Amino acid sequence: MSATSEARILALWEAAADRPPLLRTLALAAAGAQQADVADLTIGARDRHLLALRQECFGPTLACLVDCPSCGTELEMELSIADLAVEDVDDDREAVHLGDIKIEFRAITSRDLLAIAGSSRAARRDLIARCVTTSLPDDTQSLPESVLDQMSAALAALDPQADIHVEADCAVCDHRWNAPFDIAGYLWSEVNAEAVRILHDVHELAMVYGWSENDVLAVSPARRRRYLEMATP
Numbered sequence: 001m002s003a004t005s006e007a008r009i010l011a012l013w014e015a016a017a018d019r020p021p022l023l024r025t026l027a028l029a030a031a032g033a034q035q036a037d038v039a040d041l042t043i044g045a046r047d048r049h050l051l052a053l054r055q056e057c058f059g060p061t062l063a064c065l066v067d068c069p070s071c072g073t074e075l076e077m078e079l080s081i082a083d084l085a086v087e088d089v090d091d092d093r094e095a096v097h098l099g100d101i102k103i104e105f106r107a108i109t110s111r112d113l114l115a116i117a118g119s120s121r122a123a124r125r126d127l128i129a130r131c132v133t134t135s136l137p138d139d140t141q142s143l144p145e146s147v148l149d150q151m152s153a154a155l156a157a158l159d160p161q162a163d164i165h166v167e168a169d170c171a172v173c174d175h176r177w178n179a180p181f182d183i184a185g186y187l188w189s190e191v192n193a194e195a196v197r198i199l200h201d202v203h204e205l206a207m208v209y210g211w212s213e214n215d216v217l218a219v220s221p222a223r224r225r226r227y228l229e230m231a232t233p
């Protein structure tokens, strides 16, 4: 990883650390999208920026550990960014019918999730209600559960990138299943681990040689390791 890449990782980490998970995800997506406000993007569009950022920072191959839900064995999986990218659908609206009323709605955005975060009321109903774009004669709170179920299924179809599963099979018990994959959590783990590693190098070399952060980042990780080995009795 070059000094430029390391400085980028530290900047990403600083922008996202100490935030609740949703805001952390938005900070990373904003960096990937190179635009300040990404809250109004659909979850899938946001996650495409996260996938692009992941490829830019760490390359196209992802190593994952998953637990087999059948026998509990921890399994290693290798995925690629291409495996996780889903083609966008053409429609940005979907509709269901309640009697003669056509209810149109759009895909969920991060702003919708932020709006219902911490809500003590029925979160699913509130979330779906925010996505309705039709003026309804009655309040959306009166929509029957069966309509909400239809809308939930249609919302998932509107934004397939928002809910990614990968095919997994267990080498021990042959169980096959679709494992969920969360690019936001995965990318944050990587950024956090890499930033902590870089900060550790800075700390150690500053202590031993009195170098500044810029001094340390200007030295390649391989050379740093040698300096640290020589400094450690």
Ligand SMILES: [Zn+2]
Pocket (backbone or CB within 6 Å): 068, 069, 070, 071, 072, 073, 170, 171, 172, 173, 174, 175
């Ligand atoms: Zn198994």
